[in-house]
Amino acid sequence: xxxxxxxxxxxxxxxAARAAARERIARRAALEVAPGEIVNLGIGLPTExxxxxxxxxxxxxxxxxxxxxxxxxxxxxxxxxxxxxxxxRYVTTVPGAAYLDSVTSFALVRSGRVAVAVLGAFEVDVRGxxxxxxxxxxxxxxxxGAMELAQxxxxxxxxxxxxxxxxxxxxxxxxxxxxxxxxxxxxxxTELAVLEPAGERFRVRELAPDVTLAQVxxxxxxxxxxxxxxxxxxxxxxxxxxxx
Numbered sequence: 001x002x003x004x005x006x007x008x009x010x011x012x013x014x015x016a017a018r019a020a021a022r023e024r025i026a027r028r029a030a031l032e033v034a035p036g037e038i039v040n041l042g043i044g045l046p047t048e049x050x051x052x053x054x055x056x057x058x059x060x061x062x063x064x065x066x067x068x069x070x071x072x073x074x075x076x077x078x079x080x081x082x083x084x085x086x087x088x089r090y091v092t093t094v095p096g097a098a099y100l101d102s103v104t105s106f107a108l109v110r111s112g113r114v115a116v117a118v119l120g121a122f123e124v125d126v127r128g129x130x131x132x133x134x135x136x137x138x139x140x141x142x143x144x145g146a147m148e149l150a151q152x153x154x155x156x157x158x159x160x161x162x163x164x165x166x167x168x169x170x171x172x173x174x175x176x177x178x179x180x181x182x183x184x185x186x187x188x189x190t191e192l193a194v195l196e197p198a199g200e201r202f203r204v205r206e207l208a209p210d211v212t213l214a215q216v217x218x219x220x221x222x223x224x225x226x227x228x229x230x231x232x233x234x235x236x237x238x239x240x241x242x243x244x
Contacts, residue, residue, distance in 0.1 A: 031236030069097025150181035169221035
């Protein structure tokens with residue numbers, strides 16, 4: 001049966017659940033950025049992390065097309081056509097933001113001054129290999145800045161739903177899709193858990209509220225270890241800085 005808008009109630013519930021999962025991921029991933037750090041947010045789900053970062057200038061968001069101090073997406077009707085991110089979205093800036101040419105912008109990446117990059121993923125494997133730019137058979141514009149970020153930024157945080165819409169796991173033993181970079185991923189945040197690649201398996205650092213380890217095992221395409229499970233959001237970089 002369809003609702004008044006012609007859409008299935010089940011489809012609406014699925015969309016709402018997916019939106020809630022994405023918000024949980026973005027909110028938790030934002031805690032991986034500590035005060036004083038510069039972070040780059042990739043296209044897609046990573047852009048939603050900006051909503052949960054401090055806007056007091058203690059964290060600066062870098063866009064590789066030449067902004068340091070980027071804020072969340074612009075509200076409809078308030079867009080500035082000269083202020084966009086690397087994906088072409090209209091964005092805001094925080095007080096003190098700087099605009100750079102492309103050479104200087106990528107120099108920040110190559111010199112390690114961008115401390116964290118939050119990237120999406122099609123697949124991540126137990127060795128920390130990342131595949132996030134092309135699925136065979138689908139059009140892709142090219143690997144773009146993700147390759148540079150994945151190779152040069154010290155900490156790569158992947159934000160992704162734990163499974164594809166098909167139900168296939170995105171956390172796997174070995175990447176099957178074309179890789180963006182090898183051995184680069186340090187942290188993975190999904191709606192189910194916070195994990196890290198551990199060589200032959202994934203190490204589970206945190207379970208999301210109301211999620212069991214059995215659910216994470218079922219949704220993951222590789223072995224897990226969970227010897228030191230902590231409560232949600234307690235192993236984050238920002239939480240660690242508060243404790244010291």
